[in-house]
Amino acid sequence: MVDSKLRPTRRRVLTAAGALGAAAVVPGLSLAQAAWPNRPVTVICPWGAGGGTDATVRIISSLLEKDLGQPFNVVNRTGGSGVVGHSAIATAPPDGYTLGMLTVEIAMMHWQKLTDLTPASYTALALMNEDPPGLTVAANAPYQNVKQLADAIKASPAGKFKASGTGQGGIWHLALGSWLQSLGLKPNHVAWVPSNGAAPAMQDLAAGGLDIVSCSLPESRALVEAGKAKSLAIMASERNPAFPTVPTLKEGMGADFAAVGAWRGIAGPKGLPADVSAKLVASLKKVNDSKEFRDFMANRGFGVKWADAGGFASFMANSDAAMGVAMKAAGLVT
Structure with missing residues (x-):
């Protein structure tokens, strides 16, 4: 027999649900996902402070913070020709609390046998920037x-x-x-x-x-x-x-030559919940369209290039194939 003091009554269940919020009782949607973000988010930058990637990810993070109401803290994880930071993004828990900025090097490093990571190792969210050398x-x-x-x-x-x-x-x-x-x-x-x-x-x-x-x-x-x-x-x-x-x-x-440039975009670990991804893509679109972001990028001469999650994934796949050809032609890989 279950002690009446321990038996969950209808009143107790309803009270608990109310305290957790209505989203907690929606079938198929966990509280953690529904409430995202309910604590600070880490955004990994694979390159050093003061560079173009660092500047771009910091303005994006500050605007995400304003829109989503939680701190988006940028952490520089450098080393290994970009492998360290990109690995930290890929191996983070897929809960939406660790994101990062992918750079064009993710379409290059595996060709050099530096890592097994490829663009397909991530949940693509948004392409934000492209610049020539x-x-x-x-x-x-x-x-x-x-x-x-x-x-x-x-x-x-x-x-x-x-x-x-x-x-x-x-x-x-x-x-x-x-x-x-x-x-x-x-x-x-x-x-x-x-x-x-x-x-x-x-x-x-x-x-x-x-x-x-x-x-x-x-x-x-x-x-x-x-x-x-x-x-x-x-x-x-x-x-x-x-x-x-x-x-x-x-x-x-007089040289009719133009080199492939750098691109940068926001992504999360593979398996990011669909609802978290959707919320991030919507917020990143607001960032892209904002006057503050556009003015920041224009004042510094950074190019702005937008693609949503699906578009960014396709863009990275195409970049990956093109980089393999270009790097072999330049003698950087065999």
Whole structure:
């Protein structure tokens, strides 16, 4: 016999349900999912503080926080040419409380045998940004334009020039290698120095440890404006309106060449609950459409590119296939 004091009465059940909220008694929907987010969310950035990925994920997180009413705390998890941070996103519990920003490197790292992770290892949520690469040198470098830089590289022995901007085999490495091939050189003619992102690479450039950084123009902006670096060209078919004085390669040296750029998007671990994903996609769409986000990106010269969960998943799959071809052509993978 069950003690009457322990037997759940109809009144007790209704009182408990009321205390937990009406969503708790909706069939098939757990309280944790219905109430998401009911505590702070961690957003992982796979690259260093101060770079383009860091800046982009921080403005997105701050606007998600305003819309969803909980802190979205950015944590930089660097190392392993992006593997450390991307792994942390993929292996987090799929409960919506750990998200992250995927970068183009997730479509590249597995080709290099650095990780088994691919774009399919995640729950895609939204593509937010895409940027082409640029070529930046120290302010005291003797090159006044990109043609002078190209001529100096061609006249130098292999390995004399050193460049960086991301990890070994990352998107900015691919951009530089592809440009060198367009000059008739081997893609490793300029030695690549791996870094945890554009920000530390730019610091090394200003300190004299590098000759070239091939990151996006927005990522080089701070040190260019501080008078410690100068951007010679953008590897795109058109100038960036935020950097109107920086010519394209075609304008600067007659080269009809444009490199594949970086992209960034928000994702969660594989298996994120459908209702949490839907809520995130809706909020990310608000972020994308907001004046605050658009002004932030425009003022820094970052490109804005939107795709919802399905579109982002397809975009990453296409990028993955294209990167395999491009990296093999550039000699970065076999």
